[in-house]
Amino acid sequence: MFHVDLAPHATHEARALEWLSPEERVRSGRFLHAGSRRRFTLCRAALRAVLCHRLACNGQQLTFGTSSYGKPFAQVDEVPNPISFNVSHSGSHGLIAVAPHGRLGVDIEERISRDDLGHLSDAVLGPSEKREFALLRGNRRTHFFFRMWTLKEALIKALGVGFSQDPAKFEVPLAVRRGAKTGTLRFPSLPRTDWRVDDLGTKDFAAAVAIEASPRRSLMPSE
Amino acid sequence: MASTEERLRTLVAENLEVDGQPVNVPADLNVSLTDAGVPSMDFVAFAKVIVREFDVPLTPDECADFSTLKDLAAYIDSQAA
Numbered sequence: 001m002f003h004v005d006l007a008p009h010a011t012h013e014a015r016a017l018e019w020l021s022p023e024e025r026v027r028s029g030r031f032l033h034a035g036s037r038r039r040f041t042l043c044r045a046a047l048r049a050v051l052c053h054r055l056a057c058n059g060q061q062l063t064f065g066t067s068s069y070g071k072p073f074a075q076v077d078e079v080p081n082p083i084s085f086n087v088s089h090s091g092s093h094g095l096i097a098v099a100p101h102g103r104l105g106v107d108i109e110e111r112i113s114r115d116d117l118g119h120l121s122d123a124v125l126g127p128s129e130k131r132e133f134a135l136l137r138g139n140r141r142t143h144f145f146f147r148m149w150t151l152k153e154a155l156i157k158a159l160g161v162g163f164s165q166d167p168a169k170f171e172v173p174l175a176v177r178r179g180a181k182t183g184t185l186r187f188p189s190l191p192r193t194d195w196r197v198d199d200l201g202t203k204d205f206a207a208a209v210a211i212e213a214s215p216r217r218s219l220m221p222s223e
Numbered sequence: 224m225a226s227t228e229e230r231l232r233t234l235v236a237e238n239l240e241v242d243g244q245p246v247n248v249p250a251d252l253n254v255s256l257t258d259a260g261v262p263s264m265d266f267v268a269f270a271k272v273i274v275r276e277f278d279v280p281l282t283p284d285e286c287a288d289f290s291t292l293k294d295l296a297a298y299i300d301s302q303a304a
């Protein structure tokens with residue numbers, strides 16, 4: 001796991017932009033907000049540095065393809081590479097997870113107080129999770145929600161199918177909901193695959209990483 | 224009665240912000256929420272607001288299928304028709 005400092009820094013951002021491919025620079029320029037542009041640019045440049053090192057290639061050789069749901073995978077000299085990685089950014093923090101194989105997802109969220117947690121919890125929590133959430137108030141409610149969100153989002157990002165996996169249709173393991181840092185689960189829609197999920201939250205942010213446990217073979221990322 | 228596009232613009236202004244700044248979508252709504260920098264938590268919440276305000280069926284998954292807010296407005300109108 002790599003933590004990326006995404007606090008505003010004009011020099012870092014200008015240098016990071018130089019590391020991006022022409023297509024990535026166009027994408028960076030499309031963001032309406034300076035903050036979103038900065039998060040994308042700095043995280044993508046950091047990802048490029050990490051992957052070039054792991055794959056022993058240079059920046060020109062490394063490009064990214066995307067699955068039909070937008071999950072990026074690495075290509076070296078235009079050949080898809082099985083290395084697993086995933087990226088998440090929020091506020092001033094980015095996380096990059098890398099593993100040799102196994103579908104991988106990471107999510108980070110800066111905790112902010114928001115008045116729509118009730119509506120959000122309706123959309124994303126499963127029945128037991130909703131009951132537990134309903135008993136909480138104040139900070140504990142915010143913490144629980146952001147923890148559940150990042151755990152679920154990391155799992156969904158590992159699966160790589162976006163919101164087509166309804167987050168309310170699976171639940172975080174009970175022990176993890178009660179505070180354990182690690183657990184394994186299966187999606188009801190995919191009953192033969194185990195996923196390991198780890199809570200990486202700190203006082204500054206909620207975060208989680210999920211990985212397919214013991215994949216049977218090294219799948220190509222586009223599969 | 225305001226048009227769907229106008230109501231959508233107002234809902235974006237009232238419900239979405241990035242880094243505490245309003246999301247300034249172009250007048251023609253020809254922008255995706257991704258390019259606007261809207262993170263997935265706000266995206267899910269916004270899909271719920273659309274369901275409430277326009278009384279149309281819309282899951283976050285369906286909402287993600289629209290490449291621009293203009294397409295979303297056209298979908299809402301098609302549901303009302």
Ligand SMILES: CC(C)(COP(=O)(O)OP(=O)(O)OC[C@H]1O[C@@H](n2cnc3c(N)ncnc32)[C@H](O)[C@@H]1OP(=O)(O)O)[C@@H](O)C(=O)NCCC(=O)NCCS
Pocket residue numbers: 039040043044069070071072086087088089090105106107108153156157158159160161162163255256257261262263264266286287288289
């Ligand atoms: C994109 C998505 C995975 C995460 O969104 P998020 O929490 O706001 O953003 P995060 O910072 O955690 O993650 C973004 C990163 O996830 C990666 N990613 C994109 N699509 C992905 C997918 N389907 N699965 C896993 N990872 C994905 C990308 O690397 C992206 O970072 P980058 O574009 O800067 O390289 C989630 O919103 C999603 O699955 N959406 C479906 C598509 C969608 O709804 N798009 C919005 C249309 S308006």
